[in-house]
Amino acid sequence: MNPLFSLTPSELGPMINTWEHKIGGTLEVCLEITGLKPLVQLDAQVAKAQPVASDPDCRRPDVHSSISGTVTDIKKDYITIREEGTRVAPHVDFPEADSRTMLENLRRNGIDIRGMKQGCTLIVNAVPHEAGMDGHRILIEEFNDIMTVGLNYLKKAISPKECALAIPKGVDWTIQGCTGHEIEPVYPNSLPELITKAVTGRELPPQVCVIDAATLYRIGRTIHGRHPVTLVIVKIGNTPFLTPIGTPVGLLLKIAGFRPGEHDRVILGGPLTGRTIYNLKQGVNPNTQGIVVLRSPSGTTLKDNPCVGCGxxxxxxxxxxxxxxxxxxxxxxxxxxxxxxxxxxxxxxxxxxxxxxxxxxxxxxxxxxxxxxxxxxxxxxxxxxx
Structure with a gap:
């Protein structure tokens, strides 16, 4: 099998907490706010977990500061914050109310609720998105209780008629309250559309919601801690990093021992579906599960060549x-x-x-x-x- 297509979970090295490393200066995070409205101004003092951008249409999740600090720059797509102080935003409550209110509370606290429907079939996708992007196994194996908290909240919010857990074939992961479904660990079987077909036996059936295991963890951690989640697990090579959302990609690569060359490509996500960054100061977002460096001599070079019609x-x-x-x-x-x-x-x-x-x-x-x-x-x- 082409190793690029294998979704079998790999061995993980010890987790690294970025704030325990000397970074040669003050941490400055870069939070992505594309399409959102800034809620703060330049030079404003912000607290950890404070909302800094929101969607005027109330569709996409709010963005929160992952550190306490000062706003140093505001652009159309990013807000930059320099770490300073130890301020923390007040706790938030998640009362049991109607479905719309409960989901809206999640959205305001940084959770993407698009696709969550009342009475749907809820599928938790724990299959690695691409080869090597399996850092969420730590969440399932070590924080199963937190994921159960998240699942119980969703059950009350959307009353799913069924809860399923999609896992790679050969592993014994479980989440209380979910029916397990083994998936052949070959890409692209991990993508939501194919996960849906494997679990339900139908293509694009109505009333199905697929969320990944990391999202379920973030819901559980948000409910349990009464704060938006400000940390993310990002895998580089075999090493998982626990780091604040918005941590510059260049800083993580430096700690991991990678030094990209002038023509190398640095990708947020996997080599097949990830997005190439344009600047090493770009920060990781809540959905970043891995960072890949494609060396220029070995990486495929995309060109505006005409189609040869090979099919x-x-x-x-x-x-x-x-x-x-x-x-x-x-x-x-x-x-x-x-x-x-x-x-x-x-x-x-x-x-x-x-x-x-x-x-x-x-x-x-x-x-x-x-x-x-x-x-x-x-x-x-x-x-x-x-």
Whole structure:
């Protein structure tokens, strides 16, 4: 088996707490706020767990400061905070109320609640998203009680008709209150759409919500600690790092002993579905499970080459789409033409770009087309994915 596709959990080294290392100065976190409204001003003093940005449409989760400090910069996409002091925001309460109120309380405390529906089938996805991105195994093995707290809250909030736990075949992970389902540990079986099919036996059935194990942990930790979660586990190589959200990628790589070259690519997430960062000062976000460095001599170089019509992307597409045609139209900004090729059904597995003989940036073209279409009042499901 190609090791890039294996989802079997690997051995983990000892966890490293970044704040226990000498970083050669004061920690400065960079919090992503793309599309959100800042709630703080430049030079403001903020407390740990204080909200610093929110969604005017009340759809995406609020962003909170992961440290106590001073706001040093505010940009369209990021807020930078320099650590200073030990201020902590007041505790919050999570009273048992109606479903809408309980979910809204989660959203305001940094939890993405999109897709959570009353009476749905709730699937907790504990299969590593990509090869090596299995740091959440620590959460399941060591903080199972906290995850149970999160599950119990969701049961009261959305009253799921069934709770399932998807795990890699061959492991014995369990969460009280969930029915276990073993998944063949081969990529892309870990993606929500394929997890849904494996658990329910149906493609895209209504009233199904898939959340990953890390999200369930964050819900449980938020409820238990009465504070938004400000830490994230990020795996680099075989080493998991426990670090504040917004910690610069460059700092984590330095502690891990990686020194990216001038033309290397640093990716938040896995090599198939992750996103290349443009600056090592960019911070990790709550959904970052791993950081990958692709060395320039060995990494695949994507180019704006013309499609050679080999059909490999069509053959490999698990959604049975035509990525070649979607990318061609997107390349020439004919975004609405992508609708006739069912672009909304693409779940961005990245296999099309991996197998492309011409080394075209197919996934990037698809993401671009989705973003452009989402800005237009054309199809609601695309706007929900952004």
């Amino acid at each position: 490999e992307c069509v053959i490999r597409c698990p959604a049975r789409l035509m990525p070649n045609m979607i990318s061609r139209h997107a390349e020439f900004r004919l975004y609405e033409n992508c609708l006739s090729y069912n672009i909304a059904s693409c779940f961005e597995c990245g296999l099309c770009a991996y197998w492309c003989k011409a080394q075209r940036p197919i996934l990037q073209y698809i993401r671009l087309a989705k973003k452009e279409l989402a800005a237009q009042p054309i199809i609601e499901d695309l706007r929900e994915q952004q």
